[in-house]
Ligand SMILES: [Zn+2]
């Protein structure tokens with residue numbers, strides 16, 4: 686049974702909806718014992734612009750305030766963690782980390798939606814490309830992020846949309862997954878991508894994951910409170926992972 690989920694957004698990122706309270710209430714109703722809020726961490730480019738698909742800096746204190754109040758109110762029914770989903774940008778990472786810590790974030794999950802950085806490189810990893818170099822760059826960045834030890838796990842590891850030769854994909858992904866397993870991290874099977882039939886979770890990725898003995902966590906990636914109530918989809922995913930022969934584990938936070 687899936688009763689832990691560390692991947693929850695809030696309306697503050699601008700593309701999720703509902704009240705924080707509804708997410709918590711629905712999680713309790715569905716039998717979750719531990720959840721984490723991991724809205725998109727704010728980011729400002731060097732020209733001073735804030736990304737619109739993330740929590741705005743000004744909204745961060747209220748994010749923590751409101752969620753802390755819910756955490757206290759619901760403490761006998763559910764454990765609530767407060768963190769962020771964050772990119773790994775090497776040159777900015779020290780600043781990003783000290784900022785989220787200063788605000789009281791307990792944990793981070795890695796969501797690498799961009800490569801390199803957003804100051805100059807705004808092409809998303811979810812966009813189609815047949816460049817092996819880009820695929821390698823993404824995988825390398827994710828591994829370097831995990832090696833910092835500050836991320837609890839990598840969300841939608843298969844978000845990189847490689848449209849080139851399957852053999853080339855397979856070789857790189859296999860080496861990547863081996864490394865992730867060696868580092869002791871699970872891979873996230875993303876419920877949002879599965880439900881919306883996005884290009885991830887990608888079958889070939891998960892076939893290789895099974896062969897390499899990787900473990901999977903299910904990340905709901907909730908952008909609406911109703912997702913917590915949809916236990917049928919989670920059961921479907923569990924059956925799918927079982928059929929693939931992948932061991933499912935529950936996600937654990939690594940405190941930052
Ligand atoms: Zn989001």
Ligand SMILES: [Zn+2]
Nearest residue numbers: 692770796906
């Ligand atoms: Zn997410």
